[in-house]
Amino acid sequence: MDDLVTERLVLHPMSIAEAERVVLAEPADGDLWAPGYPAPGDVEGAAHFLEHCASTGDPQPFGNYEIRRRSDGLVIGGLGFNRPPDEDGTVPIGYALIPDVRGKGYASEALRGLLQLARDLGIRSVIGDADLDNIASQRVMAAVGMERTGEDERVVYFRVDWPEM
Numbered sequence: 001m002d003d004l005v006t007e008r009l010v011l012h013p014m015s016i017a018e019a020e021r022v023v024l025a026e027p028a029d030g031d032l033w034a035p036g037y038p039a040p041g042d043v044e045g046a047a048h049f050l051e052h053c054a055s056t057g058d059p060q061p062f063g064n065y066e067i068r069r070r071s072d073g074l075v076i077g078g079l080g081f082n083r084p085p086d087e088d089g090t091v092p093i094g095y096a097l098i099p100d101v102r103g104k105g106y107a108s109e110a111l112r113g114l115l116q117l118a119r120d121l122g123i124r125s126v127i128g129d130a131d132l133d134n135i136a137s138q139r140v141m142a143a144v145g146m147e148r149t150g151e152d153e154r155v156v157y158f159r160v161d162w163p164e165m
Contacts, residue, residue, distance in 0.1 A: 036098035089124030
């Protein structure tokens, strides 16, 4: 699968080898990781991706993506689909950025790119959640058109739906 390119970012589909390096936090020559990458969420996402690959095969395009800045190629975070779509065409997403680049609109830009990919692939709904105290993440999902659908004692839930094409 090709990279997804936005105005300032490249969303690079993670390979198995790249995910293994993230889990081990051991970049290879040529990996351009910004300080702070991978964060614990990136490691967890890469491990989940590898488990999925081992059990059912590579889920791309419904897998993980590195968020790379176009200006310097540095990996500044990750995002992706937490699993392939279910029978109703719904897929969950997640994303994270290193602390030094937060507040610059990168999360919204990356998530818009991922949502456009989902829509182009015929996905009917995308769901996500954010911790109750993670107001920034809640704002990102709202900014890209996801609607708040509820909350529990831990998280706030978001969703966007598209009509069948």
